[in-house]
């Protein structure tokens with residue numbers, strides 16, 4: 191095995207020190223100030239598993255461990271793992287031959303797996319099992335010679351990975367408007383699949399418009415939009431009805447976090463904003479606001495939500511009421527490459543899942 195060499199690390203925004211955060215001011219408003227805190231929120235089972243996988247790989251193999259793309263779409267998580275010795279790269283050809291590389295929760299196409307094999311990399315596949323399920327559907331429908339209309343965002347890593355399973359059979363449909371123009375070879379043999387982190391309502395609008403044009407359009411065997419995405423959207427819909435302002439904690443490249451902002455606005459919040467950190471909450475957002483809704487995307491550690499709640503408490507919003515619409519207890523086992531320790535024993539943390 192060749193020895194690891196230092197490679198340039200992609201520029202990932204660093205966490206601002208909390209010490210520089212200016213306190214928000216407690217200004218009077220009409221009505222009682224309060225926070226409605228959505229639940230479920232934050233970490234899902236797939237994100238938890240992926241983050242634990244990188245931590246385990248670092249413990250077992252030592253730094254550096256390379257990770258293709260951001261392991262999950264959250265700046266804070268990536269920065270913390272970098273501090274432990276993870277090196278994030280865009281493609282496997284940036285990884286020294288023979289090194290350990292973790293594939294992110296969003297999944298990879300077969301081309302990436304082959305490229306890793308060509309470089310004799312030790313790959314640890316942290317693809318969320320719910321993304322893998324969509325990959326399998328794509329493979330199966332392509333084998334049966336269906337044309338697959340993949341509803342999702344072109345360029346998103348998950349869409350690239352799923353489309354890469356059957357590139358000759360997949361057409362990406364980015365929006366309801368594209369459903370009106372997409373062309374297919376044989377309207378009697380077409381199926382839709384989707385990215386796991388979309389807006390449920392917008393996806394169904396896209397499907398309805400596709401079905402108007404292609405009445406024989408087949409549905410996926412089960413929901414592709416995952417339980418975590420759906421649960422977080424249901425919870426924020428309930429909160430948004432009563433909120434003057436909704437704050438979503440999550441990163442700009444996190445699809446499910448951005449969808450939460452859109453859903454909050456659609457379901458009645460007078461305003462909705464996304465922040466990575468508490469110090470991004472603006473004083474003017476709170477002008478005249480009695481009720482603030484708070485939630486977080488599926489890749490967001492709870493500590494970041496607590497920091498936002500602390501900032502809001504300083505502004506007089508210390509009264510926090512949880513609005514829970516579902517319980518979640520799903521856990522996924524760790525990637526198979528990490529399930530056994532070096533002595534061949536089953537690892538004591540073969541299951542992912544822990545609270546942060």
Ligand code: SF4
Nearest residue numbers: 234236237318386416
């Ligand atoms: S958001 Fe859904 S698909 Fe994505 S990692 Fe979490 S559980 Fe898996």
